[in-house]
Amino acid sequence: MRAIAIFSPSRRSGKSWLTAALGRSLVRSGWRVAPFQGQTEITHGYRVDPLAEVSHSLAWQAWAARVAPSTGLNPVLLKAPSPTEDRLDSLQMLIQGRGIGTVTRTSYYENYYNIVRPLIRECLLKIQADYDFLLFDSYRHGLYYPIQGDTDQNFEILQGLGLSTTGLLLVDCTHEGEISQLWGLWQRLSTANRKLIHGVIFNQWQGDRQTEIDITHWVQVHMQLPILGFIPPLPHLVFNPESLLVFEQSPLERLQNKLRIQVLQLSGFRDYGDFDPLMSEPSVQLEFLHPADPLGYPDAVIIPHTDEAIAALEELQKYSYPQQLQQYINAGGTVLGMGNGANLLCQKTRLQKDSFQVALNLMPFRSQIHPPTPQDLCETISRFPFPNLPLRGLRLPYDIQNYDSSSGYLELFETPNLGLTNQTQTVWAIYLRNLFDNSPWRRFWLNTLRQKRGLASLPTGIADFAERREAVLEAIANHFENHVDLRSLLPDLS
Secondary structure, eight states: OEEEEEEOSSTTSSHHHHHHHHHHHHHHTTOOEEEEOSEEEESSEEEEETTEEEEHHHHHHHHHHTSOOOGGGSOEEEEOSSTTSOTTTOEEEEETTEEEEEEOHHHIIIIIHHHHHHHHHHHHHHHGGGOSEEEEEOSTTSSOSSOOTTOOHHHHHHTTSOOEEEEEEEEEOSSSOHHHHHHHHHHHSOHHHHTTEEEEEEESOOOOHHHHHHHHHHHHHHHOOOEEEEEOOOTTOOOOTTSOSOOSOOOOOOGGGSEEEEEEOOTTOOOGGGGHHHHTOTTEEEEEEOTTSOOOOOSEEEEOOOSOHHHHHHHHHHTTHHHHHHHHHHTTOOEEEETHHHHTTEEEEEETTSOOEEOOOOEEEEEEEOOSOOOEEEEEEBOSSSTTOEEEEEEOOOOBSSOOGGGSOEESBSSTTSEEEOTTSOEEEEOEETGGGSHHHHHHHHHHHHHHHTOOOOOOOOOOHHHHHHHHHHHHHHHHHHHBOOTTTOGGGO
């Protein structure tokens, strides 16, 4: 296994997007690629399971490499408890996605770094057998903070792993002084660590050809390194690998004009990625709510599919959710259940041959809860909230037992038994996983919520979520390949 490590003399230099672009470029050439961030400093995490999260930049890099984001690829997080708090004074430390306490940056290095370093190395060792390339996105600017001597934690982590490591220095040209940044970093590196650096890339470059020639000559003379590329800004692409999943420029809506949608964090709910499309909407404030917390009055509540539906029902009953949800609907709220979450909306439900149990009683039917079941790809046509939209997703178990057309509930899709809604469209039962990935349907559904608030409708003629994400990753990989040539360092890439 080979490692390509990206270092930089400054923060926000573009290491994260370059790692994602490089990963997609290598994958397109047939290589097996794993991104790795030993430790990352964040304000918001991307949830990968009920208890764990990773950085958004690692999630993007994993999608670029066509692997699932996991805590094994990002074992240590230092997270500001809120965007307004000073990162220097208060950081939540998460080990493999789970919070274990609050530290300052200084106390982390003094008291904890030597404890977590073996974990970082262990995670690196575990992924070596399954991949051809490890893409190492270095922490912060790549140097120990505060800088003391020539200690470089990222180099230390890579040493002794038996990897063939190619280090690249990425220099941000957004502000003047790129050569000073580069030279200052170079002077602080030991002779041994300098040997790991095999090339330099200038990012956000807007200089002329003669300046490129002069810089290339200077770097070759003073550092004996090749310039691998001058990457200009990529226009007309909204992409920030350290932010939420947003693909478009849009006017900043006031917080009070955003739709608040709450997803209940039930026992057995694991498919957080199903809600990435809603998270990508600039007009939506998506929240994951534990049933122990009071419901309040969001614009919509989603009861997700769960593999432990009876435990989830007991959880909801414990915290009076049948009453809370009924009061919420009576006040004009919207509830959407998916899969077994939809089955819980019924009057009563049962698990296989067990007797019926009282459920949430929001729909006048009985249902049967299903254990984990293989999900088949399904293509259908919508009837509501807008007719004739082609849709695709994975079919979830359906078993509403006493439904008939006289109930006043309407079939949501042309394919029978995929979903129901009542005549006021305040209760939705859906058995099509990944439905929100279908962007026109998602936008029409959001517009039904916006109309209740008197807000303008969102445009609906947009590509599906997965297509938009892939288009971004392909665009940055193309931009990278157009301006960076790694063949001199890695000739077998061509």
